[in-house]
Amino acid sequence: QVQLVESGGGSVQAGGSLRLSCKASEYTGRRNLAGWFRQAPGKRREAVAVISIGGNTWYADPVKGRFTISQDDATTTVYLQMNALKPEDTAMYYCAQADVGRSGAWSTEALYNYWGQGTQVTVSS
Numbered sequence: 001q002v003q004l005v006e007s008g009g010g011s012v013q014a015g016g017s018l019r020l021s022c023k024a025s026e027y028t029g030r031r032n033l034a035g036w037f038r039q040a041p042g043k044r045r046e047a048v049a050v051i052s053i054g055g056n057t058w059y060a061d062p063v064k065g066r067f068t069i070s071q072d073d074a075t076t077t078v079y080l081q082m083n084a085l086k087p088e089d090t091a092m093y094y095c096a097q098a099d100v101g102r103s104g105a106w107s108t109e110a111l112y113n114y115w116g117q118g119t120q121v122t123v124s125s
Contacts, residue, residue: 002026002114006095009119012085016123020080022095022116027076033098033106034078036069038091038121045094047107049080058106062088085123092118 003025012018020036035050049069050058057069068081078095096112104111 002028002097004095004097004114004116006093006116006119009093009121011122011124014086014123014125016085017081017083018085018121020082020093020095020119020121022078022080024076024097024114027074028099030099030101031075031097032100032102033111034069034071034075035096035098035106035112036078036080037094037096037109038089039094039118040088040091043091045109047109048093050106051078060107082121085121087123087125089121090123091121093121094118 005023008020033050033052036048037045038048039045048060048063049067051069066084071078095116097114098112102111
């Protein structure tokens with residue numbers, strides 16, 4: 001069972017930056033996608049950014065041009081660089097991984113079979 005551990009969350013002022021990391025406990029060779037999701041209080045969890053094992057990326061419209069998803073060469077750690085943060089970015093951020101053989105839109109939660117515990121990001125105005 002792959003364990004995902006997020007880090008890097010915190011509190012920043014609007015306009016600031018944070019870099020989230022998601023470390024996988026092992027490389028299984030089955031990973032297809034890695035994604036970042038977020039959930040604000042009272043709202044549904046939503047996809048933020050996704051990266052494929054080959055390096056293709058997808059971003060939600062609200063974060064395009066501000067957030068960048070990347071992965072290390074071993075593809076066991078995925079990063080989310082968040083710049084120009086806004087108060088509406090405040091949420092619990094979760095990383096997730098999807099194994100090969102699972103089909104669906106990259107932004108769909110059900111596609112992902114491993115989830116981290118989350119890291120809180122708070123942006124003040």
